[in-house]
Amino acid sequence: MELRRAYDQLKDSSPSLGLPSAGSKEKALEAMHTWELANRDRLTEAEVEDTHFFGFAGQSKLSQLIDFVFVSADLRAYEEADDQKATALGRILDHAVDRSQANEQLGEIDETAHLARLDVHAKVYGPVLDAVSAALSSEVSKFTTGREVVVTPTVHAPRPARTTFQVSIRDGAANTSVHRQGHGFQRALIIAALKYLADCRRPNDSMRTLCLAIEEPELFQHPPQARTFAKVLRELAATAPQGHTQVMYATHSPVFINPKGYHQIRRLCRAVGEEHPATEVWQATKEDLCRSLDGLVDKKVIKSRTEGTLGGALAEGFFAHAVVLVEGRGDEGVITGCAERLGLNLGAEGISIIEAHGKDNLMISDALFSALGVPC
Incomplete structure (x- = not known):
């Protein structure tokens, strides 16, 4: 209204x-x-x-x-191991397990049990309650006419049975609950469950995109395990049918940064000089690099170098406050040695020294860092 x-x-x-x-x-x-x-x-x-x-x-x-799944930094796997609709386990079971047949059979069992209870109540309580009803009706008839008192047992119908599942961890001969596991294993379990969720989705879900948003996937992980996680997350998005699965994560680890996919990286940093807290978002595209290097480096060279030579060398620089690009290891040694003799801790100042391995790579790296807002 x-x-x-x-x-x-x-x-x-x-x-x-x-x-x-x-x-x-x-x-x-x-x-x-x-x-x-x-x-x-x-x-x-x-x-x-x-x-x-x-x-x-x-x-x-x-x-x-969009089927949006958010994994926060403080999320524990035992919270996602409950068989609830919104948890990772609940979503996996919803996609992988058909409960309808079991629920139908369990419903028939409940119905049979309910009828049996009614029969027991009628046999045990029936004669006694009939006598009580007749006695009360006789007493009531002394005060009023045309009505009788009827006493019957109340039999509550059972609630529909729903099968629930639980997750436990078998470690050798011991069988323990998820929350008794270490943080690293719990984190691994969450990622594994989400990967399986992406793999086992039914065809009728093809219209919905599974979007995994993960906060700091490197938490509690050994370096080899972190590299495996990074590889799994990249493959999860790359191998899925187009538009079927998206993966986003916020990280402080170079292990999870693939410079080959620099166009997918968003660098967030605190804006300087603002009265109120503000965040700047930087990104780089192939067109940005080609435009800034026009006449200096061939486009084919830019493509081959960003996909190959520059691979792992640049990742740490994306997290730095400033980057010093050098051509080779000797140059890096000179700058590092001078800083040590002067008592300067470059790492504490957020300064990274990165080898570019060649003059063309120096220009390409400089263009890439500049596009992402890293002083170079």
Whole structure:
């Protein structure tokens, strides 16, 4: 009613809009939508958008397109190992296990048990309650006529049975719960569960993109295990059908940075000189590199070097406050030695020294770091 009153007030106060009469909320919304489509040039941006477009839960539009899974830095695997709808285990079981047949058979068992309980109640309580009902009816008849008292047992129908599952960890001869495992293993279990979730999704989910958002996947991991995680996450997005799986993660580890995919990297840093905290987002594209190196380095060389020679050398620099690019190891040794003799700790200042292995690579690396906002 509040919406209809507001619509009628708008229609009466502004006849020039030509809004039709609307007898219901649905018709009022339809009329406004039709008007907006026909008068796009007269629309202004609203300060508050009261829509259901954003969000991944409830009736929002995005929930119909994206299956969003967020793994926070402090998430414990035992929280995701519960058989609940929103957990990783619950989603895996929902995709991989068909509970309908078992639920149907369990429902038949519950129905049979319910009928058996009714039969027991009738045999055990029936004669006694009939006598009590007759006695009470006789006493009531002394005060009023035409009515009887009936006493019967109350038999509660059983709730529909639902099979639930639990996860435990077998370590040799010991069988323990997930929350008794170390943080590293729990983190590995979460990533493994999400990978399996992406692999086992049913064909009817192909219209929804599985979007994994992981905060600091390197937490609690040994370096070899961290490298394996990084490889698994990259392959998860690369090998899935187009648009089927997306992976995003925020990391402080060079292990999880692949310079070959520099166009997929977003570098976030605190803006300097702002009165209030603000974050700057930097990114680099192949077009950016080619434009800044036009006339200096051939485009084919840029492509081959960024995919090959420059691979692992640049990753650490993306996290630095500033980068010193050198051609080879001798140059790095000179700068490092001078800093040590002067008592300067370059690492504490956020300065990284990176070997480029060649003059062309120096220019390409400089262009890439500059595009990502790293002083070079």
